[in-house]
Amino acid sequence: MFQLPISRQMSAPSRGLAAGLGALVLASALAMTPARADGERSPAPAMITISGEGTATLVPDAAVLTLSVVTPGDNAPEALDANSRQLTAIVEKLKAAGLDERDLQTSGFSINPRYADRRDNPDAPLKIIGYEVRNGLSVRVRDLTRLSGVLDEVVKAGANEMGGISFQVSDREAALNDARKAAVKDARAKAELYAQAAGVRLGRLVMISEMGSGSGPVPMFKAEMAMMRADVPVQAGEESLSASVTLQFELVQD
Template sequence: MKLIRASLCAAVLVAGLSPLAAQEISAGARRTTLTVSGEGTASAVPDTATLSSGVVSEGKTAREALDANSSAVAAVIEAIKAAGIEPRDISTSGFSVQPSYAPPKKDSNDAPRIVGYQVSNGVTVRVRDLSKLGDLLDQLVTKGANQIGGIAFDIAEPGKLEDEARVAAVKDARHQAEIIAEASGVRLVRVVSIAADGGARPMVRQFAAAPALMKADSVPVEAGETTLRAGVTITYEIEPR
């Protein structure tokens, strides 16, 4: 009796709605869905690189350390410009002045004693022509840079590569849905919803030799390959075959 009473109540509720609303509820109650996730990748050889370099100088006074550092950094920046790097791609990335302390004597309670100063000045460089990278690294060290950070390779215009990864992700999701539907004895009716898993993002790169970017008289450089990954989740309406 409870089941019959509940069915009658539902029927009365649907009857009291507009024809369109009643149709939507009825269709929603019958709809069966399948949700799958797809992943796609797209790869390309990087065409830009960003590196950080700098000079650390020491002196008995802060003034002495600063003068030595300023002279060395000026030479480094001049070398960067001489390598064909535009001013817009050169920026100061860090500057500090710090005291240097003498090591404490054993079993001593004396306060640390300043014995000099250390000045550090960093420069970040974006290289748009990778054929210049090896020579640039060599010149940086030659002109006085004693700190060089990691080199980050990138794609200057990643839009096309991102689109390729997204298309591949949708195709992968569709392929999985078709396999599952075929094995389950159902067919895909239409797409109910699509959700992208954020923007395309870099994966761990696969490094490969790039002979065109290396010269015998410069620092060997390997650009490798940059891979972007994209993900998508798609829900399909399904029905029996």
């Protein structure tokens, strides 16, 4: 039996559809390849993507002191009254020392029962023998030269528990920008090194992206209240800020 070739068996509409699809695929392929002046298509330029890191250090200029007044009492009202008197005395001392009210903030408050010791008789029922009031205060000291004296004042006024001291920096943005500049410089230097080793050179910068920025560990100072004196040594140390960027360059073959 005689058969026509498959191409001849296709209907006219089918042949038109196939031709259209072929033209579309060819046009898409050409569109993805840059054109040269002579009409030929040139390959996409080679790229290099590289990351850089930058850091900046700065000295803290403020501190936040976290303290508490813990007061026992035979009953809750008695413990609360005693605690309030102690905390009020602390606040007044701090204001008299020149601290602003905006730098004083309550950081926690609780009233809890105190129970009789049952170590000798674990099966004995719980027995409340009094109450304990805990009232916390956060104190921001904006002049670090006064921090040692503030510690002495709060202890003398009745603070009997110390949460710690965290050091802070008032203006971080300028130092963070320095870290960003250093990160860009680091990334570019790496890209130039790789390009030179590969026998090419850097072309135009086509992408820059910040991967994140932040600070290193914040120095922390802790001490027992019994050790607090006017000459308490306090070291603020330094804070480290870091930035990370990614750059992408075209590579040019000489």
